[in-house]
């Protein structure tokens with residue numbers, strides 16, 4: 849199942865810089881694991897914002913929820929999820 853996910857990051861300025869850096873490093877490592885496994889298919893920065901647009905490919909909505917809610921930055925993000933299905937006019941037959 850494919851999901852379009854927008855994440856807006858908002859790390860409070862009160863969080864010590866070293867702690868924020870450690871959380872971001874863990875987020876990077878975990879996101880790269882998920883990209884390697886194919887569950888996090890695309891990761892794009894929204895230009896000019898501390899936000900990303902991602903495409904996830906998970907077996908279920910529950911799996912997506914587990915992945916998102918275990919992201920190290922989860923407590924500091926607003927996340928919007930849009931489930932995707934095939935468009936009948938798409939010519940990309942292999943893009944499921």
Ligand SMILES: O=C(O)CC1=CCC(=O)O1
Pocket residue numbers: 855857875876877879898899900921
């Ligand atoms: O910087 C972000 O948009 C949040 C994030 C997702 C994966 C990562 O490494 O940072």
